[in-house]
Amino acid sequence: MSKLAENIAKAERYLARFTQHGVPNRIGGEDIPAADGAVFETISPVDLKPLAKVSHGKAADIDRAAKAAHAAFAQWAETSGEARKALLHRVADAIVARAEEIAFVECMDTGQSLKFMAKAALRGAENFRFFADRAPEARDGKSLRTDGQVNMTTRVPIGPVGIITPWNTPFMLSTWKIAPALAAGCTIVHKPAEFSPLTARLLVEIAEEAGLPKGVWNLVNGFGEDAGKALTEHPLVKAIGFVGESRTGSMIMKQGADTLKRVHFELGGKNPVIVFADADLDRAADAALFMIYSLNGERCTSSSRLLVEASIYDKFTATVAEKAGRIKVGHPLDPETVIGPLIHPVHEKKVLDYVEIGRSEGATIATGGRKVDGPGGGCYVAPTLFTGANNQMRIAQEEIFGPVLTAIPFKDEAEALALANDVQYGLTGYLWTADVTRAFRFTDRLQAGMIWVNSENVRHLPTPFGGVKSSGIGRDGGDWSFDFYMETKNVAFATTAHKIQKLGG
Template sequence: MSQQTAVTTHHIPEDLPTRIQHFIDGAFVDSVSGATFDVLDPVSNEIYATAAAGQKEDIDLAVAAATRAFKQGPWPRMKPRERARVLNRIADAVEAQDKRLAELETFDTGLPITQALGQAQRAAENFRFFADLIVAQSDDAYKVPGSQLNYVNRKPIGVAGLITPWNTPFMLESWKLAPALASGCTVVLKPAEFTPLSASLWAGIFRDAGLPDGVFNLVNGLGEEAGDALVKHPDVPLISFTGESRTGQLIFGNAAPYLKGLSMELGGKSPAVVFADADLDAAIDSTLFGVFSLNGERCTAGSRILVERPIYDEFLARYAERAKNIVVGDPHDPATEVGALVHPEHYEKVMSYVELGKQEGRLLAGGGRPEGLDTGNYVAPTVFADVAPDARIFQEEIFGPVVAITPFDSDVEALELANGVKYGLAAYIWTNDLQRAHTFAQSVEAGMVWLNSHNVRDLRTPFGGVKASGLGHEGGYRSIDFYTDQQAVHITLGPVHTARFGATPHRPEEAEEAAEDAGDA
């Protein structure tokens, strides 16, 4: 099947580093052991850099630096407004170099340049949002007239371990770094090993913004080495992780002996449910964007489309035709809509699902490598129709430009199909029936629901999933909740009536007072 392709030239950014180091206690350093790993460009799959491969001893150094900065440094003790000024300077710096950030992110990940630019700008907004939130934040206070005043005192918990994925790395790093730093925590960031390039830029941005040494530490490396050591470190009370559900299970088990706080945003297989009364033009636009933007490498992708039978055939025809016209090509070309997948390992995984889908569904578009793109991790936007609910391409997260479309005949069947997977991250519902929209939204097993829209984020709202899609929520005050202890402080305002255990001589009325006080326990 033919596919639109952009130019196939290979853009290589100027001043591209060939060596990527850790950043610990204000300095760039190699691994203690000298270990490194290779980093590939997803367009050519050639090695363009070596990165320091963090081991337990590197994590130990980073955690020690973060602990010193937390216990002895100024950051946790600064007023919210002072921290907010630093966060706003960070946002200024990100905005000032957003095109350079996007260029490097595109080179490292294969994301289309226009979409990478949007992610860089969102990273700046994340810091601005939490700078505002930490200043505006208020806490509960309760007064018992004439007796007691009770209030909540928030305190940063300590060293936060942040483990981030490779799909939109710079933005997702900001999504964790901004609230952690706003709350007064110090951090150790372990970015994804496929995409360490943009993470290395944070060090200079933070230093220029005035973040004290040791508050931000970065250790590159493999998940089973650096990530595992971070999760198991006894001086790291918090782990925020975004990645695969299987990895989340391992982290959950490894963190359990230390009773660590966990926030985990995991995999998804999100449904987009299109009813016959929907605005079909808008639904097609949104469901195409929802699965093929960011190369399909997005946790909230609406990769299962459920379509009501009366419009099923029309939807298939129009959707497939549009999918065939999606422009695939060099990620740095502004015309490109789908670029190269991040790594050859991931490319092979996605292509294995494409081949499986040819047995489990009816291929309408794509199904292989686009014409004219003979090298690099390119997959044509692929559409399968008539996919049964027990098919693997219906049940399993592919994390690529592949979509499964399935018909339904009733609201009840649509809900069963939507909920019939182990994941529960997002859901998208298309209908002009207000009652159906709200009823379905409240019944679908998903942490986030969009009605007549694709994924449009409001940073004030909770972000997270249910079932195998996550544990806990971040976003707005929920992020601040995660990175802070909420200490209840009780102040007595009047006389305290306490049973006088052991007092003599014993008076009968004291027994009654003791009984009353015991009832308050």
């Protein structure tokens, strides 16, 4: 039996429970069908066949989940930081123990290749461990002294929070949002993306089996227009952490306005990788390829615009095209596959439509630009590189969210900076140069929340993660996560009998 056949057989065993029993909502520690009995079907992008029937939650289900989170909040908020730390480490241990199951289910549910998903569960465990270790100090603040007064600041959990996660790497991104919320002492209503709901179910099971009290974490599946809207409008939900499209983030802000809901948004990107002639060009090419073609190009931090100094543009883009043409597109459970099928036929059409838009705008397809006949007949698209493009083209301005790279030349540093900043987004940027003074100048003026110099996206968990402009509001990571999930409180103690003005006598 080949390794692929062996992996497919394992995946079928892991998926059998979902196929047979479906995916109910999880509210107050119980499996709950949708209040109206509605379900929707989730399909695999590999062969477009159904994977499971999923409970289709709506406003009544969100209301039940929000009330469960509210009822569980006081006890969870008062649980000691050390106790939360121990429990979250048990969650991490259980994630590691079930890492293969998580990876195989995610591959079949999203189309992401095992090459990357095999590590996604372990990254999720790292997220839980990181915030577990910080739980005991989550409420810590500062002592601020002035004449006759000592101020003590502290933080308290904000309350029940709503977490809305995307379909591209759903398990890891769910842990990235949920782990700090739990460490802070918040309770949760989680609405995963309807295109990839399966590993969210595994995650809440793992947490409850590790000892998380009932009602602390509630899971409601559904669509943005019903479950999502109800969650963002619910008065018991104090904050919304959302990862997804910029347009949806704008809608969430409007829907949460009446309840003055706090929001944290990680939104879209049209991120530049800027390559100067003095850079290590071999490493720069490999990094540019990795950041657009790994994870099927379906990642907010992908380097979807390649800005290259004109003197090396032709040679550099030829290298990228040649390497991209050798990338293996195939079944996500094949250990050799780099690019699997895109998440859904709707998204595949969007990506292929952008390929036609690029053609019509006059850009040249240096490689790819076509649908691939992959195993199972699913949503396979070849890694694509556009050359001869300019920054006014739609393929250079709009988020495609697929394995499509647009290469644009620049003549000097000033033009490179102007091109890099001339989009509505500002999530990440990647700069390649041997000139350290240029790196300081350029990064200081580049409009992005995160920038990597002579590196692809290498995450250090204590650092802030987030974007500017249409790419988001707020920061995750380290203490920045607690700033979102907690309220800061100041208590002022008088140390002397200061003079108090007398009124009325």
